[in-house]
C-alpha cells in the first residue's frame with residue numbers, strides 16, 4: 537500500500553465519457569470518509585450486494601459533476617439523486633439534500649491505478665493458474681476502509697457473506713443513531 541497522501545485519485549465510467557479527479561490537497565481531507573451500504577436501492581442501482589462509498593466535498597471533485605454531457609440523474613428518493621453515465625450505464629455518485637456540500641462517489645468507479653495499483657508489466661509471468669504480476673503501490677486499503685464512517689443497512693446483511701466489514705454497523709442510516717456495535721454485546 538502506498539504510505540504517502542495522494543494529491544488526488546481519479547475515476548470514471550466504463551465508456552470513459554465521465555472521468556473525474558478527487559483532490560486531497562486540503563488539510564484533513566485524507567484519509568477520506570468511507571461508508572458501505574446494503575440498502576435495497578444501492579443494491580438495485582449498483583447490481584452489487586454492498587456499495588462502498590467515498591464521502592467527499594463537492595469542491596474536491598474536478599471537473600464539477602454537471603459538466604459531463606452524458607451525466608444523467610435519477611431521483612431515487614424525495615431528497616436524493618443518483619448520477620450515472622447515460623452512455624454506458626455506470627453508476628457514479630449519489631447526492632442528498634441532507635448533505636448539500638458533499639457528494640458520495642462509488643468507490644468501484646475509481647481507476648485501477650489508485651485502487652489496486654498499476655500492473656508492473658516487467659513482472660508478468662505465466663503460471664499454471666494464469667498470468668501473475670506485481671502492482672505498484674496504491675490506496676485501495678484506505679479508499680475502501682469503512683472503519684471511518686461505518687456500514688449502513690446492516691439489517692440487510694447476507695449472513696456469512698456481507699456481514700464481515702470493518703467499522704461501526706448501523707441497522708439503517710447513520711444520522712442520529714447509535715451504531716449496533718456500541719449498543720449490543
Ligand SMILES: [Zn+2]
Nearest residue numbers: 549551621624
Ligand atoms: Zn460512460
Ligand SMILES: [Zn+2]
Nearest residue numbers: 573574575578
Ligand atoms: Zn444505500
